[in-house]
Amino acid sequence: DPYSSDPERHPVLHINSLKPFNAEAPPEILSDSYITPSAFFFKRNHLPVPQVDPASYRLHVEVLPGRVLTLSLEELKTRFPKHTVTATLQCAGNRRSEMNKVKQVKGLNWGIAAISNATWGGAKLRDVLLAAGYEPEVAQWARHVQFEGLDRDVTGTTYGASIPINKAVSEQGDVLLAYEMNCEELPADHGFPVRVVVPGTVGARNVKWLGKITVSAEESSSHWQQNDYKGFSPGTDWDTVDFKSAPAIQELPIQSAITTPADGAVIYRSAEQVTVNGYAWSGGGREVVRVDVSLDGGKTWQVAQLRSSDKGQPDKPSPQPGQAWAWKLWEVTAPLPPEAQELEIVCKAVDNSYNMQPDTVAPIWNLRGVLSNAWHRVKVEIRE
Ligand code: MTE
Ligand code: MO
Incomplete structure (x- = not known):
């Protein structure tokens, strides 16, 4: 069993698939802390977790064909300044289960917790690319940076993905070769010893157990870049889909969801009031500027209080x-x-480009069940 050496996981996680391991925290845990404890951070693995010996680990960085910079873990940690970035990761399939209710889609049946927030520590990809020979001449032809994981299937195929070169080399892109998560070394499930963290970009490009980085004129040829993690029209089905016709998902759209109360919860009239909690995030570094909440299915709205720290703590300075x-x-x-005998609680977020979530799922339904970001709704019963 190639999964026999997978690490132990917290028993409270909701498991979507055991081998490979895919799991998410109960929603109410998600909004308990601004920084998601690593044990509760969603886990999305396509393959067995590789066991990597940190002493013999090598990262290969190829900026010019044939010219490879090889770095040990120690060299990555000591040759480059360490940066920390707090960044949310979201799987493209977060909230897929709501698309499944409209019409069957293909993929893991994620609830609303395939998203989590951590503080990552590591070297800047930009610094490593510059050390490996990235220069104006390379910028003439380079368009993408490809990443290859050390996890492989029985045929030897490794996980891979790529991002645009501009994101990788930009000072403002904050792309990290992370060796720390929440001030500890990366846990095995999250890519020990090194993963790439691409802030603002779909989870799938944040390659774990990173083995190789290649600057290229082409995108990664991996299945996950070419034939997966793309969006399509609700009218496209598996007989007509042409994966070449759509771009690979990179930046994600605006998202929000209600973490408490849970769908189907009961509130007693004697409580007199209800408290609603949730998260909101947008891709591409766009800032969430407002979340609207309705208790009556969207007829009337009020504005939620936003915070970017734990309850009672001062907010972080604006990015x-x-x-x-x-x-x-x-x-x-x-x-x-x-x-009211029942509440239909609804939330929707707005980012600083005034992007907003669509009100229903049907018009954004797609056969792979990705980019599921309609208004989130939960029903709550009020008992006397
Ligand atoms: N990297 C490797 N090597 N193998 C993988 O299966 N899954 C990707 C990405 N990086 C994956 C990977 C996907 S689809 C997501 S959503 C994120 O990792 C999940 O990261 P997490 O498990 O740390 O939450
Ligand atoms: Mo994902």
Whole structure:
């Protein structure tokens, strides 16, 4: 069993698939802390977790064909300044289960917790590329940076993905070769000893157990870059889909969801009020500027309180425009409407480009169930 050496995981996680291991935290845990403890951070593996010996680990960086910079873990840590970035990762399939309710899609049936927020520490990819020979001449032809993982299937195929070169070399892109997560070494499930963290970009490009980096004129030829993680029209089905016709997902759209109360929860009238919690995040470094919450299915709205730190702690200073990599947690407390026997709680977020979420799932339904970001709705019963 190639999965027999997989690490232990926290028993509270909801498992979507055991081999490979895919799991998410219960939603109410997600909004308990601004920085998601690594044990509760969602885990999305396509393959067995590789066991990497940190002493013999080598990262290969090829900027010019045939000219490879090879770095040990120690060299990565000592030759380049360490940076920390707090960034939210979201799987393209987060909230896929809501698309499944409209019409069957292909993929893991994620709830709303295939998203988490961590503080990552490591070297800047930009610094490593410059050390490996990235120069203006290379910029003439280079368009992408490809990443290859050390995890492989039975045929030897490794996980791979790529990002645009501009994101990789930009001072403002904050792309890290991370060896720390939440001030500890990377856990095995999250890519020990090194993963790339591409803030603002879909989870799939944040390659774990990083073995090789290649600057290229082409995107990664991997299955996951070419024939997966792309969006299509609701009218496209598996007989007509042409994966070449759509771009690979990179930056993700605006997203928000309700973490408490849970769908189907009961509130007693004597409580007199209800508190609603959730998260909101947008891709590409766009900052969430507002979250609207409704208790009556979207007829009336109120504005939630946003925070970018744990409850009671001072907020972090605002990020520079285009560098809002981390989610915001939000909260609303409102009196129970006097006559209502049921609440339909709805949330929707707005980012600083005034992008907003679509109100329903059907118009954004796609056969792979990705980019599921409609208004999130939960129903709550009020009992006397
Ligand atoms: N990197 C490797 N090597 N293998 C993988 O299976 N999964 C990707 C990405 N990087 C994956 C990978 C996907 S689809 C996502 S959403 C994120 O890792 C999940 O990262 P996490 O498990 O740390 O949450
Ligand atoms: Mo993913």
